[in-house]
Amino acid sequence: MDKYEDELARKRMQSEHEYHRVRNQELAKLQEESSIRQEQARRATEEQIQEQRRQTEREKTEIERETIRIRTMAEAEGRAHEAKLSEEMNRRILIERANGEQEKWISIINTTFDHIGVGGVTALAAGVYTTREGARVIWGYVDRILGQPSLIRESSRGKYTWSGMFSQAKSTLSRRSDLDYASKNGKGFGDVILHPSLNKRIEQLASATTNTKAHQAPFRNMLFYGPPGTGKTMAARELARKSGLDYALMTGGDVAPLGSQAVTKIYQLFDWAKKSNRGLLLFIDEADAFLCERNKTYMSEAQRSALNALLFRTGDQSEDIVLALATNRPGDLDSAVADRIDEVLEFPLPGEEEPNPQKIEIKGLTDDILKEAAAKTDGFSGREIAKLMASVQAAVYGSDDCVLDPSLFCEVVDYKVAEHQQRIKLAAGDKAS
Structure with missing residues (x-):
């Protein structure tokens, strides 16, 4: 009996021990799950705080950027306003100075001729001086207001608004005749010979610009980039002519010497x-x-102000002006300038098989010799090929019988190729140093 009771007691203890063990395992599991949930909640809260902090930083940066932009535009407008006020003040000073000079000379003339009673001569002299000085002041003011800006190097418009009427009518007739000639001969851009794909794209841009103008829609700004002498300027001039637009050419190197006057000129x-x-x-x-990046250390404050003035005037798309930029280094342009560009066109160097406007047909030279010369001049720009042909022409004119034979042609080509290679070596040496 006692043995049976001991066995029951032992089984109860084992059952209780097993129960407590399972219970402890469940409690440990619940505690572990609770800890995991707390850790996940803590991480989620921390990530949310970090995201809010990053959002706050982004908003702060955006506000600072917008503040800088607004301040920059305000400074540019302020400088432009000050320049206009200064110009108006200078005009008034010139007029007052002319009036003072007029009174002084009238007084001198009256004093000189008072003794001989020549009142008519005095009036005539005063009238001549007044007319001359007044015309000079007025014409200077008209020239500043209506004349062509000093930054413009070439333009299809006249120097004054009324002086371009005949040239505009002439260019309109010329454009119609060129269109008829192009339709008959299948050439879209006259003497400007480019890569077929580039030529096709420029023709599309000319057509799109014409339709844009007809529908009074905003124009698209363009960027032409490529080595010097590849036809960027000629293509821009032809694009304007085909589109029926006036054109004006300037160079970015003329802005820096203006100093503080650059904003006013822009x-x-x-x-x-x-x-x-x-x-x-x-x-x-x-x-x-x-128009290079504004964070460049060598960029002066006057250049930054000029760049900001241009950005201010090109902030919105225009129905009056097509902005076309040309550069050899498109990566140096300021990001805000690049953001205003709608069309980007690359002008590569002509290849061996591509047509070139400077090649001429000369008797006595075989196709094999011309192909060999084309292979030797691979990598030449259009300007270099033009200089090559000018050298060939000079060599022919300098000969006794003015005849171009294969030996003379190959001699000039070899000389120009060696000159081209020497120029490349010198440029590489400058970059290395």
Whole structure:
């Protein structure tokens, strides 16, 4: 009996021990799950806090950037306003100075001729001086307001608004005759010979620009990039002519020497461009000279102000002006400038099989010799090929019988190829140093 009771007691103890063990395992599991949930909640909360912090930083950065942009535009507007006030003040000073000089000379003339009673001579002299000085002041003011800006190097418009009427009518007739000639001969851009794909794209841009102008829609800005002498300027001029637009050419290197006057000149340039009744293609060659990244250490404050002035005037798409930039280094342009570009066109060097406007047909030379010369001049720009042909022409004119034979042609080609290679070595040495 006692043995049976001991066995029951032992089984009860084992059962209780097993129960407590299972219970402890469940409690440990619940505690572990609770800890995992707490850790997940803590991590989620921390990630949410970090995300809110990052969002706050982004908003703060955006606000600072917008503040800087607004402040920069305000400073540019302020400088432009000060320049206009200064110009108005200078005009008044000139007029007052002319009036003072007039009174002084009238007094001198009256004193001189008072004793001989020559009142008519005095009046005549005063009238001549007044007319001359007044015309000089007025014409200077008219020239500043209506004249062509000093930054413009070449333009299809006249120097004054009324002086371009005959040239516009002539260019319109020329454009119609060129279109008829192009339709008959299958050439879209006259003497400008480019790679077929590039030529096709420029023709599409010319057609799109014409339709844009007809529908009074905003124009698209363009970027032409490539080595020097590949036809960027000629293509821009032809694109404007085919589109029926006026064109104006300037170079970015002319902006830096203006110093503090650069902002005023930029505003005068865009004010003048908006006065074109046909619309105007403004072509800026060497655009990277003053449209480079604003964080460059060598960029002066005047250049930054000029860049900000251009960005302010090109902030919205225009129905009056097509902005076309040309550069050899498109990567140097400021990001805000690149953001205003709608079309990007690359002008590569002509290849061996591509047509070139400078090649001429000369008797006595076989196709094999011409192909060999084309292979030797692979990598030449259009300008270098033009200089090569000019050298060939000079060599022919310098010969006794003015005859171009294969030996003379190959001699000039070999000389120009050696000159081209020497120029490349010198450029590589400058970069290495």
